Amino acid sequence: MVRKGSYFLGLTILVVLVSSGFNSFETEKVEGFHLGENEIVSYHVRSENEDEIETETVNKEIAVPYVGKTFVGFKQALAFKESRGILTMVNPYGYMGRYQFGKSTLRSVGIYDFQEFLRNADWQDKAFKALLAKNKWELRKEIEKYCGRVINGVKITESGLLAAAHLGGAGSVKKYLRSNGRNGFKDGFGTSLRSYIKKFGGYDVSHIPANRNAKVKLS
Numbered sequence: 001m002v003r004k005g006s007y008f009l010g011l012t013i014l015v016v017l018v019s020s021g022f023n024s025f026e027t028e029k030v031e032g033f034h035l036g037e038n039e040i041v042s043y044h045v046r047s048e049n050e051d052e053i054e055t056e057t058v059n060k061e062i063a064v065p066y067v068g069k070t071f072v073g074f075k076q077a078l079a080f081k082e083s084r085g086i087l088t089m090v091n092p093y094g095y096m097g098r099y100q101f102g103k104s105t106l107r108s109v110g111i112y113d114f115q116e117f118l119r120n121a122d123w124q125d126k127a128f129k130a131l132l133a134k135n136k137w138e139l140r141k142e143i144e145k146y147c148g149r150v151i152n153g154v155k156i157t158e159s160g161l162l163a164a165a166h167l168g169g170a171g172s173v174k175k176y177l178r179s180n181g182r183n184g185f186k187d188g189f190g191t192s193l194r195s196y197i198k199k200f201g202g203y204d205v206s207h208i209p210a211n212r213n214a215k216v217k218l219s
Helices: 002-023 050-059 070-081 103-108 114-119 121-138 140-146 158-167 170-180 193-199
Strands: none
Touching: 050 121, 070 158, 070 193, 103 114, 103 121, 114 121, 121 158, 121 170, 140 158, 140 170, 158 193, 170 193
């Protein structure tokens, strides 16, 4: 009986000593691996249908902004046609940038640093607008007289004429219109004025002012 009592007494003392020993240690925290007092953690477990949802999302077409017949749509479409929109493109004839400018045309709008021009998207967009303004002034009478008419099966519009002038110059566009489409122009790759008048017809370029002396303001 004494042995049994001694056994239980010894066991009780052992438990007390072990418990007090653990309580004497301070809890050590590893920085970044513990939540603060006001923090909570939220776990996300994949549902059974989650794989199906992801697959459906991947298979859907990605929605892109619709620019339609706006000026943004006009310049994007023309840049893609000219150079696939590549900023640093230089073609075999020396035309440069996403809108394919010749050096003489760049000088006419106030740009002389051609290397910087190839690197600078802002310069290229400003040069494009300046050339549109110049061509709009050069073709102001033709725009008023011919817009709405049909020549060679294509309806004449302001944006179509400006795009054609970008391709072959305002003078070539005047000859084309005055000859009722008989005196056509094609560039070195065989692209015709008619194709540009058709492809780029109906865009809104009304906010571009006609300006004979349009220049790029470099920044």
